[in-house]
Amino acid sequence: MRLTGAQALIKSLEMQQVEVIFGLPGGAILPVYDPILDSSIRHVLVRHEQGAGHMAEGYAHVTGRPGVAMVTSGPGATNIVTPLADAAMDSIPIVVITGQVATTAIGTDAFQECPITAVTMDITKHNWLVTDAADIPRVIAEAFYVATTGRPGPVVVDVPKDISNAQMDWYWPSSVDDLDLPGYRPSLEGDADDVRAAAELMMRAERPVIYAGGGILKARAAEALRELAERTGIPVVTTLMARGSFPDRHPLCLGMPGMHGNYTAVTAMQRADLLVALGSRFDDRVTGKVGAFAPDAKIIHVDIDPAELGKVRRPDVAIAGDCKVVIEELLQALTAIGNDSQPDLTPWIAQLRAWQEQYPLAYEQVEGGALKPQLVVETLRDATPDDTIVVAGVGQHQMWASQYWRFDHPYTWVNSGGAGTMGFAVPAAIGAKVGRPDKMVWAIDGDGCFQMTAQELVTASAERIPIKVAILNNAYLGMVRQWQELFYEERYSEVYLSPDLPDYVKWAEAMGCVGLRVESAEEVAPAVEKANTIDDRPVVIDFRTDAFEKVYPMVPAGASNDEIIVGPAGGEGGR
Amino acid sequence: VSPSPAATAATVATAAGTTTGTAAGSAPGQPPRHHIVTAVVENKAGVLARVASLFSRRGFNIFSLAVAPTDDERFSRFTLVVDVESAPLEQIVKQFDKLVNVVSISELAPEEAVERELLLVTVAAGSGQRSEVIALVDEFAGRIVDVGSDHMTLVLAGTPTSVDEFETRVRPFEIVALQRTGRVALPKLERDVAPGRGSSGSRGPGTPVVPAGRPQGEAG
Numbered sequence: 056m057r058l059t060g061a062q063a064l065i066k067s068l069e070m071q072q073v074e075v076i077f078g079l080p081g082g083a084i085l086p087v088y089d090p091i092l093d094s095s096i097r098h099v100l101v102r103h104e105q106g107a108g109h110m111a112e113g114y115a116h117v118t119g120r121p122g123v124a125m126v127t128s129g130p131g132a133t134n135i136v137t138p139l140a141d142a143a144m145d146s147i148p149i150v151v152i153t154g155q156v157a158t159t160a161i162g163t164d165a166f167q168e169c170p171i172t173a174v175t176m177d178i179t180k181h182n183w184l185v186t187d188a189a190d191i192p193r194v195i196a197e198a199f200y201v202a203t204t205g206r207p208g209p210v211v212v213d214v215p216k217d218i219s220n221a222q223m224d225w226y227w228p229s230s231v232d233d234l235d236l237p238g239y240r241p242s243l244e245g246d247a248d249d250v251r252a253a254a255e256l257m258m259r260a261e262r263p264v265i266y267a268g269g270g271i272l273k274a275r276a277a278e279a280l281r282e283l284a285e286r287t288g289i290p291v292v293t294t295l296m297a298r299g300s301f302p303d304r305h306p307l308c309l310g311m312p313g314m315h316g317n318y319t320a321v322t323a324m325q326r327a328d329l330l331v332a333l334g335s336r337f338d339d340r341v342t343g344k345v346g347a348f349a350p351d352a353k354i355i356h357v358d359i360d361p362a363e364l365g366k367v368r369r370p371d372v373a374i375a376g377d378c379k380v381v382i383e384e385l386l387q388a389l390t391a392i393g394n395d396s397q398p399d400l401t402p403w404i405a406q407l408r409a410w411q412e413q414y415p416l417a418y419e420q421v422e423g424g425a426l427k428p429q430l431v432v433e434t435l436r437d438a439t440p441d442d443t444i445v446v447a448g449v450g451q452h453q454m455w456a457s458q459y460w461r462f463d464h465p466y467t468w469v470n471s472g473g474a475g476t477m478g479f480a481v482p483a484a485i486g487a488k489v490g491r492p493d494k495m496v497w498a499i500d501g502d503g504c505f506q507m508t509a510q511e512l513v514t515a516s517a518e519r520i521p522i523k524v525a526i527l528n529n530a531y532l533g534m535v536r537q538w539q540e541l542f543y544e545e546r547y548s549e550v551y552l553s554p555d556l557p558d559y560v561k562w563a564e565a566m567g568c569v570g571l572r573v574e575s576a577e578e579v580a581p582a583v584e585k586a587n588t589i590d591d592r593p594v595v596i597d598f599r600t601d602a603f604e605k606v607y608p609m610v611p612a613g614a615s616n617d618e619i620i621v622g623p624a625g626g627e628g629g630r
Numbered sequence: 631v632s633p634s635p636a637a638t639a640a641t642v643a644t645a646a647g648t649t650t651g652t653a654a655g656s657a658p659g660q661p662p663r664h665h666i667v668t669a670v671v672e673n674k675a676g677v678l679a680r681v682a683s684l685f686s687r688r689g690f691n692i693f694s695l696a697v698a699p700t701d702d703e704r705f706s707r708f709t710l711v712v713d714v715e716s717a718p719l720e721q722i723v724k725q726f727d728k729l730v731n732v733v734s735i736s737e738l739a740p741e742e743a744v745e746r747e748l749l750l751v752t753v754a755a756g757s758g759q760r761s762e763v764i765a766l767v768d769e770f771a772g773r774i775v776d777v778g779s780d781h782m783t784l785v786l787a788g789t790p791t792s793v794d795e796f797e798t799r800v801r802p803f804e805i806v807a808l809q810r811t812g813r814v815a816l817p818k819l820e821r822d823v824a825p826g827r828g829s830s831g832s833r834g835p836g837t838p839v840v841p842a843g844r845p846q847g848e849a850g
Contacts, residue, residue, distance in 0.1 A: 173676075173679065176676075176679065176683050177683055180730070181730040237672060237704075237733045238671065238672060238729070238731050238732045238733040360728070361724050361727075362721065362728055364724075365718070366721060
């Protein structure tokens, strides 16, 4: 069968069971957009290419399948660089197809030419410039294989216009052996001796903590993690990327560690004699000052990426492998060892309970006082189904969402962790809703973040993707404001945004959404109820929240986690 | 100061060659600052850029770099001399191996490797100095590859140490241009007794850090 490169590309995506492409056409990708008209694949037309990338990420987060975005050359491609960097940081499998100028024009500074493979070399897992139409099926198969196996990540396939127009004989690589990837061989199983050594350490520890990271979710290992925790009685902290991988409701769940983690999660790691790091990477936002992090702990580190083992903290037992496979191997090893020798963990658990009681997350909503953002998150949490998907941008609202939501199911939390990409929430929520139309999707966003990518609500309205957006509008770039207040002597530099400019309700309405405004605590629940009943278009609620509220607890940047600040000095609540 | 890893192979090698007489070696009795990493990579467009970019991004320093196709044209062999004080060797090797185009990778301790480097140098050699230059070339078993009216171009292929020495000895002559290739290396061959494996540093010569799965460039 003779096909054009463009037809082969779309057919290849169909072969990969792609159900949706997020994208925006342009000159160099024009040939590829023509066969989309004849394809079963849905195309969601975005308003900015960054939106396409984050939608693909949101889709991948909640479905576990690779998200696909398609953009044109030059600025189309550079506009999707941020989502690529974001996906690389958080190991999100996305496949981005970029148009490129004709091979004959490459290198001539042609119109809308940009060397996107060079630009994205360091922020993709791999990328390809296709130079022969006959390569297209194989390269697409390789791209999906690389994006989704091993440590997942973003990939780019750059397709010059003449290659899209050229004729080729259709084929489809029937197996991995038909791919040309001699240097790529992800391994899943852990080394048996190391697994046994890890199991033995777990059975000797008196103050163990499981440090669960995003790798648990990538490996679909939530159930295995639960079995491991319950079999060993070892409590679990879930990092920002792992929220939902272990139920917050579970008695062994300690919640989120790190810079804005709760006191118990942070301090449990500091006092631990063993950290079982599963798919986590000792990120600086978790460790604080690395030299002072968990000083007494032996480390078991399990990660599918061997380069993570020892990158930050030298493990006592390093296991390169898939989290789910390795946890299952650990469970077998634990069975073989038996738990007769395990120390009594009761004193440790009692200590953790005491910390939880002494240092709970806290805020104070004064009656008639300014609306507290935490109250909004709690009200949303209590008024929505248990398996609601929550999507956050980056900043204070993100931390409050992670702290005050109760995540009891995997794949219900979508956020930008490593890259800290403001503007992530709205498009990622759209992608999540496309991937899981059966679930309610709430974006909890900040006013600063919302302004970066709000235009994608036009996409959501046009495509009938009924997401809901709660803007925690404190009229500031709040997290920066918090740092300026605490560490720059309240010298507020370029952080004020205004609560009314733009008028979020009018803006929402102009984009085809329902717009609501909430200014007091009493109005929160009725507005959320109303939003929850609307399912034919997006809803935006402008919550006017207290600009003085800060995120606590907090470990100052570069400080030891022992220096955690649990709340505002003097206990005066809001400020 | 190590040269920018983004520099071209030629620039890097030249910079390395012009530092000191003991260039990539180390003072006697001290552990070597430099390690050799040898990798078989796919011979595809942009692979050198990927390697250079990775080293730049991760803050690893390349001391010298040589790259050329192997006997199998699908693959190239990279020989990198890396500054192991800039990052743990293990991190360098693991991150390097993560590149999809890298097929296999080995680290070679200098004592476990056969190393060679090539130097080309053009020196002023008027009638008064020719005999001295020729004597020097003879001493090092080098060759004269080009002769002008008052200049000569010399070549020496040898161990990095001998090339260092030669460079030191040739300096008193007026050097017009000097170019070193950077070193290439292969593992020393095993003799009767297999080398022990154990703690880091006693890895067998050329033991792949990561088992190679698919076709090997050096095979054939």
